[in-house]
Amino acid sequence: HLKAAQDEDALLRQILQESPEARRLNDDIRAGHNNPDLPLALGELVANEVQARQEALAAAVIEALRPLARDERASQTAGNDFLNVSFLVDRRREDRFTATEKNLAAELGEDFDWRLRGPLPPYSFV
Template sequence: DIVAALRGAVRQEHLSEPAANDFLNVSFLVHRDEEEDFLAAEKQLADELGADFTVRLHGPLPAYSFV
């Protein structure tokens, strides 16, 4: 459900093994024109999940991870 909530503005996604205390590690390839929509979806998701969860966003990162 978490990935689906962020999928709207995504061109491609890549699921990786979670690290440390994380339960989810996913990379999203987002076109620059869709960046604001993606960030808004991420904020809404973080608000819905509440204080029990920490949503961390790193980027932008190089797109070569998706090749």
């Protein structure tokens, strides 16, 4: 079972660096513009960007691990987690699966919290 979260501050910094519109809105707010719509517009933009990035990242992680598993079952995420998925992995592929997960975690860096549990009984697949 794999759960993953990204540090919220790091994600917000990333969005501000990569989104000219978010950066512009943030700069306008910090400059003291009195338009009451600016914080709402920035909040909506950031919320949409967070959701899109986390969905894409979750899909990429699942896609990378899928060839090493017989099956997978995604579950609803909670808190800061963007990924909550169980994989049914043959014992012969367990080491490769774990190594691939660790490589993904290393590739993405320290801004991520990876929690891999198992092997566990296959409750998610009954």
